[in-house]
Amino acid sequence: MNLTSNCNLTALSGGVSDLSYSSLTDAQLTTLNNAYSQFCDRSACIDLHVYIAYYNCGSTNEDQRNYGTTLVRRGICGQESGDYCFVRYIRHYRGSSVQDPFDSCPFNASKISCSSASSTCISDINTFNDRMGCCTEPFLGSGVTSCSGVSVDGPCAGVSSATGLVAPVFVMILSLVGFLV
Numbered sequence: 001m002n003l004t005s006n007c008n009l010t011a012l013s014g015g016v017s018d019l020s021y022s023s024l025t026d027a028q029l030t031t032l033n034n035a036y037s038q039f040c041d042r043s044a045c046i047d048l049h050v051y052i053a054y055y056n057c058g059s060t061n062e063d064q065r066n067y068g069t070t071l072v073r074r075g076i077c078g079q080e081s082g083d084y085c086f087v088r089y090i091r092h093y094r095g096s097s098v099q100d101p102f103d104s105c106p107f108n109a110s111k112i113s114c115s116s117a118s119s120t121c122i123s124d125i126n127t128f129n130d131r132m133g134c135c136t137e138p139f140l141g142s143g144v145t146s147c148s149g150v151s152v153d154g155p156c157a158g159v160s161s162a163t164g165l166v167a168p169v170f171v172m173i174l175s176l177v178g179f180l181v
Contacts, residue, residue, distance in 0.1 A: 007045035012038050022095030029087055038079035039097035062110040067141050070155070075138030078156025085135035085156065093132040099127045101140060111141025114148065122149045129153060 009017045013035035016028045024032070039045050078085045097103040105121035106113045112125070125147060129136040138145055144152050154161035 006016060007039060007042060009035055010165075012181055020095065021090045024090060024094070029091055031088065032090070033082075033084055033087045036077070036087060040084065044133075045074065046072060046077060049084055067109075068166050070138050070142075073138075074158030075153045078135055078138055078158040080156060082135040085138065087137065088132060089137055099124045101125045103164070105140075109139070109144035110158050112114045112147070113143060114146060117147060122147060125152070 001148070006012075013032050016024070016031045019028065043158065075085050080088050083091060093100055101112065101121060101124040104118065104124045106116055116122075117125075125136075125140070125144060126149075128140070129150070129152050132139065134153045135154050137155040144150065
């Protein structure tokens with residue numbers, strides 16, 4: 001399997017992923033959702049995703065690494081009401097920053113910081129959660145659960161790491177071989 005082409009969202013979506021989000025039609029969002037389905041069903045693609053590679057290799061900040069991997073596994077590849085989270089984000093915001101906490105709230109170390117959050121920020125988080133459901137925490141970071149006046153759904157199940165699954169299985173196989181020999 002050629003991971004480069006099989007994990008390329010542009011190729012999987014027929015180029016839809018490269019279009020301006022504000023101009024995507026519902027049919028194009030369905031195409032993009034199908035591309036995410038193919039991408040997210042391949043655990044090797046998840047482990048090769050640019051965010052995971054960047055945060056694992058380029059960041060010494062553990063909070064940023066955790067945010068990056070959670071964003072990909074539970075945010076990008078999480079699902080709410082049949083849409084992958086990123087498609088759901090596009091569907092609800094389509095390039096608009098109206099009631100978008102990314103524009104109204106303070107962030108630090110890749111997660112939302114509620115210590116100095118305005119009432120507009122709190123309102124936008126609640127609206128975001130109403131629209132995004134289980135995609136909220138993976139997108140905004142774990143800090144969102146500590147915001148006063150905010151009720152946030154639990155994170156989407158998403159996908160797990162291929163290496164996270166392979167390592168325990170490999171150890172079990174080695175143990176079994178050692179037992180049989």
